[in-house]
Amino acid sequence: MTIAVRFAPSPTGHLHIGNIRTAIVNWLFAARHGGSFMFRLDDTDEERSTQAFADAIAEDLVWLGLTWDRQARESDRYARYAAAAAALKAAGRLYPCYETPEELALKRKALLARHRPPIYDRAALALGDADRARLEAAGRRPHWRFKLAHADIAWDDLVQGPKHFRGADLSDPVLIREDGRPLYTLTSVVDDLDFAITHVVRGEDHVTNTAVQVQLFQALMGIEGQGAVPAFAHLPLIAGSEGEGLSKRLGSLSVRSLREEEGVEAMALNAYLARLGTADPIAAAASLGELAAGFDFGKFGRGTPKFDADELMRLNAQVLHAAPFDAVADRLAAMGMAGVEEAFWLAVRPNLSRLSDAREWWAVTREPVTPLVDDAAFLAGAAALLPATPWDETTWGVWTKAVSAATGAKGKALFLPLRRALTARDHGPELKTLLPLIGRDRVLARLAGEVA
Numbered sequence: 001m002t003i004a005v006r007f008a009p010s011p012t013g014h015l016h017i018g019n020i021r022t023a024i025v026n027w028l029f030a031a032r033h034g035g036s037f038m039f040r041l042d043d044t045d046e047e048r049s050t051q052a053f054a055d056a057i058a059e060d061l062v063w064l065g066l067t068w069d070r071q072a073r074e075s076d077r078y079a080r081y082a083a084a085a086a087a088l089k090a091a092g093r094l095y096p097c098y099e100t101p102e103e104l105a106l107k108r109k110a111l112l113a114r115h116r117p118p119i120y121d122r123a124a125l126a127l128g129d130a131d132r133a134r135l136e137a138a139g140r141r142p143h144w145r146f147k148l149a150h151a152d153i154a155w156d157d158l159v160q161g162p163k164h165f166r167g168a169d170l171s172d173p174v175l176i177r178e179d180g181r182p183l184y185t186l187t188s189v190v191d192d193l194d195f196a197i198t199h200v201v202r203g204e205d206h207v208t209n210t211a212v213q214v215q216l217f218q219a220l221m222g223i224e225g226q227g228a229v230p231a232f233a234h235l236p237l238i239a240g241s242e243g244e245g246l247s248k249r250l251g252s253l254s255v256r257s258l259r260e261e262e263g264v265e266a267m268a269l270n271a272y273l274a275r276l277g278t279a280d281p282i283a284a285a286a287s288l289g290e291l292a293a294g295f296d297f298g299k300f301g302r303g304t305p306k307f308d309a310d311e312l313m314r315l316n317a318q319v320l321h322a323a324p325f326d327a328v329a330d331r332l333a334a335m336g337m338a339g340v341e342e343a344f345w346l347a348v349r350p351n352l353s354r355l356s357d358a359r360e361w362w363a364v365t366r367e368p369v370t371p372l373v374d375d376a377a378f379l380a381g382a383a384a385l386l387p388a389t390p391w392d393e394t395t396w397g398v399w400t401k402a403v404s405a406a407t408g409a410k411g412k413a414l415f416l417p418l419r420r421a422l423t424a425r426d427h428g429p430e431l432k433t434l435l436p437l438i439g440r441d442r443v444l445a446r447l448a449g450e451v452a
């Protein structure tokens, strides 16, 4: 079997940690098995869906490297959903209901008051033609519910193991709204059948949807004589570090804000989310291919994984420390580091948590710095011993050995005053790499206490 999965966001907002994890897991599973990954926009909620969000989602996927083999948009497929709905009606599985939201709320309240589950009572099934005509004459328009079979529903979830529901315990789901628009429960199943999706991988908030959708798959397959119920994997939802639902902090955790405001690298986010909640230790990975090679649903736990921003930033630093120059050169240039060279990158990358931190070291090597001078005489002595150019990574060792021999200073007493004069900081990249980047003229001026 060739594996086919889909990631099906609704373009009603920016992607956040939770839904991008679903995308990553789908993508890795497909890649692991040589399958295909579809990007589907669930955009039938026309009031809330926007093209701007659809574009932003695509941009986030591309940024992460989660490219797709197939793409679909539900709003292009209304005719197909109408045909599926007509077939379900003809088969007696879709029935019109006329209750208003207020009436339904009252029914639910009454059931709950009697400690009964708030399952739709199917009152609409008892309506005769005359009742319906009367309701329609009074201006009511029907919404349409799928008539669930009161049978057992079971599947072997790839993450959660055996799942079991009884049709009688579930409300008949509304598939078509009063205005004729099809709802997600229907459109998703029609698409999964038409695009021969073999595995539906999504958050565990969809488990009850899956129970009713399994019956819907079966009903449509029975009518159309083709297709197969896909396998399912429901991932535990990610919680915040205190165990709170992520949605409360959704804005701050959009993929876009992580990228643009927090400076998160794509491969840090990929590796973090691929391994969160699995048996694998959370560690950086060089590529999606490496993550895919180790992908296995068997590694996913049932517990609620907690999002830990510090851990993500730790991976971010690891990714930067290993990043080759050509992977970042354009971005550094776009941050204003025109003419940046590999030597600069190699010098500063071990000190970065975010790529934009490189700007600070760019300024130290290329822009005027006010040196921190503790002992002007010591610095003047060091200046007198500064080797002639050309400089390379050995220059620092040669120079400090000479300064040490002349002054008797060693260790911190030798290095710290030089670092503070040359960089105006107590910490930073190794001075043997920074020294040639700062250059002899600036070094001499800073040793003399001048802003240079």
Ligand code: GLU
Residues within 6 Å of the ligand: 007, 008, 009, 010, 042, 184, 188, 201, 202, 206
């Ligand atoms: N549009 C649905 C969502 O974003 C898709 C769920 C599914 O994968 O079927 O929750």
